């Protein structure tokens with residue numbers, strides 16, 4: 001097995017990222033990317049290069065997470081983090097008028113009427129993401145950081161992670177208001193996600209009255225505002241694809257940046273072939289924020305599925321399960337028009353090749369400028 005630890009980094013003058021007892025040599029976090037793109041190999045390579053790899057626990061069972069962490073630990077001794085989805089309450093549990101159930105049934109009929117490689121919509125359902133059981137798994141594995149997205153973990157969950165996992169907690173926020181609540185819950189760091197970000201927005205409430213589920217605030221503005229208001233490290237997420245942008249976020253108060261889209265076409269990523277082809281081949285011209293795939297606002301390339309269902313209801317995670325077989329059939333058929341092609345606004349800068357090369361480029365740009 002190759003030596004994945006390497007020598008300790010020589011002093012580059014780049015500020016390291018410190019959260020509690022965790023120190024990461026480079027201020028670069030590879031975003032957790034649930035649903036396939038994050039792999040143990042990607043997490044290990046980012047760690048080997050001096051950044052922080054994040055395992056995506058979203059959609060997984062607690063048992064599957066445990067196996068995944070065994071795999072990661074077999075590949076690296078470097079610190080890694082784990083990201084948990086906080087599902088929030090079931091939107092259909094509080095539906096006295098039945099309007100939400102009807103909206104879901106209507107969306108199902110709409111999807112069933114389309115020809116999606118012969119696949120039928122799946123059965124909508126709610127999941128609590130097994131957060132309590134996943135924390136028990138984390139207590140056995142002891143990752144260096146636990147991040148959460150889609151909500152306020154509350155002091156009880158933060159306290160459990162501190163006591164049982166022994167790790168700091170980073171909470172994903174998209175507004176100053178969410179930041180304040182996260183701090184009150186005991187967050188040790190904030191992942192400040194702006195409107196440019198690829199994948200799901202971290203908004204705590206996906207407001208159906210707003211096309212993006214919440215305010216459309218650019219990452220730079222949010223970082224400036226929130227880092228001035230809090231004492232914990234702020235990690236900037238959204239639209240960052242090069243070292244200059246990382247430095248720019250740090251000049252606004254960020255301690256590091258979390259990059260997702262930039263890593264999507266790395267050799268080690270588990271991103272599907274049609275997703276890679278859509279990004280690298282510039283098949284679509286732009287991105288859009290849509291609930292079409294999962295029932296939660298997310299930024300995707302502007303493909304046929306997203307554009308046909310711009311007014312899909314805000315019923316996460318029911319719609320995630322409803323569209324799952326359709327997305328799987330499109331992936332199998334190598335058809336990018338039927339897949340959630342998560343991508344941030346910086347998607348045109350995506351490159352392929354080993355993650356080590358991307359990390360080396362980002363590091364050089366951080367030191368020398370582009």
Ligand SMILES: Cc1cc2nc3c(=O)[nH]c(=O)nc-3n(C[C@H](O)[C@H](O)[C@H](O)COP(=O)(O)O)c2cc1C
Pocket residue numbers: 031032033034035037056057058083148149172193196197198199200237238239240258259260261262342343344345346
């Ligand atoms: C394919 C994909 C999957 C993602 N999955 C997750 C996830 O599981 N958990 C999470 O906290 N954020 C997730 N995100 C959002 C990232 O954490 C981050 O906010 C975003 O990628 C930053 O914007 P960028 O894509 O422009 O770099 C995902 C993003 C992408 C592109």
